[in-house]
Amino acid sequence: MSSVQLDGSHTPVKRGGTAVGYQGRKKAKTTNMLFLTDRQGIPLACSEPVAGNHNDLFDIAKTVSKIVDTLSGAGIAIAGLFMNADDGFDSKALRTICERLGIFPNFDINKRNAKSPDKYDYLFDNQLYKERFVVERTNAWIDGFKNLIIRYETNDKHWLGLDYLAFSVILLRKEQKAIK
Numbered sequence: 001m002s003s004v005q006l007d008g009s010h011t012p013v014k015r016g017g018t019a020v021g022y023q024g025r026k027k028a029k030t031t032n033m034l035f036l037t038d039r040q041g042i043p044l045a046c047s048e049p050v051a052g053n054h055n056d057l058f059d060i061a062k063t064v065s066k067i068v069d070t071l072s073g074a075g076i077a078i079a080g081l082f083m084n085a086d087d088g089f090d091s092k093a094l095r096t097i098c099e100r101l102g103i104f105p106n107f108d109i110n111k112r113n114a115k116s117p118d119k120y121d122y123l124f125d126n127q128l129y130k131e132r133f134v135v136e137r138t139n140a141w142i143d144g145f146k147n148l149i150i151r152y153e154t155n156d157k158h159w160l161g162l163d164y165l166a167f168s169v170i171l172l173r174k175e176q177k178a179i180k
Contacts, residue, residue: 003082003106003128004044005135006089008034008056009142017154021051031151031159032056036067041134041141042174043167045070049156056088064097082106082125084132095122142166 010030013020023030030052036045045067050058071078079102085094090110098105106128143149145166153159 002080003039003084003131005037005039005041005132005138006034006083006085007132007135007139008032008088009139010052011148011151013052013151015152015154017151017156019049019051019156021053023052026052028052031156032058033160033163034063034067035135035138035142036071037135037138039131039134040174041138042171043138043142044074044076046160046163046167049160057091057094060091060094061097064094064101068101078103080104082128084129084135086132087111138170141170145169 010023010026010032012026012028012030016029019031020029021031022028023032031049032052032054033049034047034056035043037043047063047067068078081102082104083098083106085105085107087108087110090107090113095105095107105122106125107122108129109122109124142163145162147162148159148166151159153162
């Protein structure tokens with residue numbers, strides 16, 4: 001495994017509960033989670049659910065640390081990985097964390113934050129970045145589980161458990177196709 005893809009997802013919440021906040025862009029109460037996938041779109045790790053009134057970079061140091069702990073616990077080496085993410089993740093804080101962990105950030109440049117985008121001093125590999133679409137496809141696969149497209153669980157731990165079940169099903173489906 002040489003590259004991973006990072007993306008976030010806001011899920012509408014119907015019954016309230018823990019880790020719920022109003023997201024103006026969605027015009028609803030939502031819960032936000034970050035997903036990390038491999039090059040094939042198989043989910044590797046996710047963040048804890050957070051209230052939807054926070055953006056993807058909310059408490060990013062803690063979030064990335066937990067995701068890295070999950071990968072390390074599974075025996076997945078993180079040093080030398082390339083991490084693709086969209087321009088919403090382009091921040092000095094996340095780049096610093098990635099570099100400290102030995103991960104190469106390949107984030108699209110957020111032109112709103114860059115003082116002069118033409119003089120941006122970070123490396124960006126456009127060919128590698130094209131692989132990022134798999135995390136969007138994974139989000140669509142997760143949305144295929146009716147219990148996850150809208151959050152009805154009031155306890156965020158129960159909802160996280162449902163996400164882990166979906167991750168397992170996605171992996172098993174991929175393995176089943178590989179066997180055939």
